[in-house]
Amino acid sequence: MSELQIYNTLTRRKEPFQPIEPGHVRMYVCGMTVYDYCHLGHARVLVAFDVIVRYLRAHGYTVDYVRNITDIDDKILERARQNGESIDALTERMIEAMHEDERALGILPPDREPRATRHVDDITAMIGVLIDKGYAYRADNGDVYYRVRRFDHYGRLNNRDPDQMRAGARVEVDTAKEDPLDFVLWKAARADEPSWSSPWGEGRPGWHIECSAMSTCCLGDTFDIHGGGPDLTFPHHENEIAQSEAATGQPYVNTWMHAGALRVNQEKMSKSLGNFFTIRDVLQSHDPEVVRYLLVASHYRTPINYAPDTLDEARRSLERFYNALDGVESVAGAVTGDWAARFHAAMADDFNTPEALAVLFDLVRELNRAQREGRSAEAGALAFELRRLGAILGLLEREPAEFLNAGMADELPLAESDINALIEARNAARRNRDFAEADRIRDELAEQGIVLKDSREGTRWFIEH
């Protein structure tokens, strides 16, 4: 199998990937802050790392995949207050919704999904170490801050010099800090907020520290891969490095991976810009596998510009796959051609999914040829191969007819029995060479959005999307 190369944000180049423990990958990805429904930008990151994990496993690695949930945070408090619901009720509701969206998109659950509120002890322990080592201090307002200038490598991930940073240029600096660059590790509790006790008084964890604490406690002081969305490189991941390496004295992460942004009208889709579509909204009118295909059809680091048209095109591309699979029995068998090798070569090159899909389209052409020429054993073997490789991308795992007719069942304009009766009437007309009548019936069905497909085995119908 081809040697795996991964682009590392830290070095800004592709590197041969070598896990710390041979055959075993330890990986952490920053997950959601659960105060609202996930949008397509979240889906992009979730799918990207889902494909990465699936491929690492297909490549032969055992993967320990950890993705956290941030379930305590300013936004959660604010939203719960607005909604007049408890923080627990809000976060439980959103976690349930997130899992639902993930299942719909074929995103496999991570092996562990730690939550900030369940790891407060680990968090306070890490903050304690940082204070003892002089990397953190309790300020007059009761907050605990990280002393950024104490950490020599600060800015390395982002190639930034602390002296050049214009902290506070756009945001008012909290005067309790020794230095504007310092960031909060522990927030002193306010009267009506949930809080935990700590050596520095009642309070709650800051955002960055939870990932340092949960990742190192789940995966060890040093682990293989840390991933996240494109907007987390600074400050979140920079701060994680500062916290973790200062606390443990060990290198934190070997390979940093960041997905590209999802854009709308050439602007990043984000909560703050308000230009987002939630996953569940999009799934109202689009098949989840089509959404997944759209996301996989671009390389994970490239920005994707989202527009409803791109989804329609994605559907037509997927239809080519499912049309090829339709009516062919997938059976393991000898296959001529080096599709698997080409597929793996593409994926081993920093998870090049567009190239991997191109290989699958080549395979589809060969499959259609075999099918057309009556080489059915070969067609069956190719179909099997197509499904096996497609599954690595989390695609092509359904029954073709189910996909081709998906999502419209409750909108069927006619009862299935009526459709079948019309098809039978048309075929009777065809047998009598009354093609005018046959075409009239076909047109009648077409007007209802039902497309016919004749073959030696008979006539089948599909819903036009």
Next chain:
RNA sequence: GGCUGGAUGGCAGAGUGGUUAUGCAGCGGACUGCAACUCCGCGAACGUCGGUUCGAUUCCGGCUCCAGCCUCCA
């Protein structure tokens, strides 16, 4: 202002120092009673100005434009 990453055919989107990406759409042909599906074939591209080179879309530099980060955001 600093730091990233981009600019590829009608659209989407990989890649490469000299030779077909791939998909969608379009065009011609085949299959079909006609279609749909499918097959065969075709046209169509590398932002701009310089440099390196026998040769650059691919390497280097300038320019223009776009996006992201520098503030919570995936």
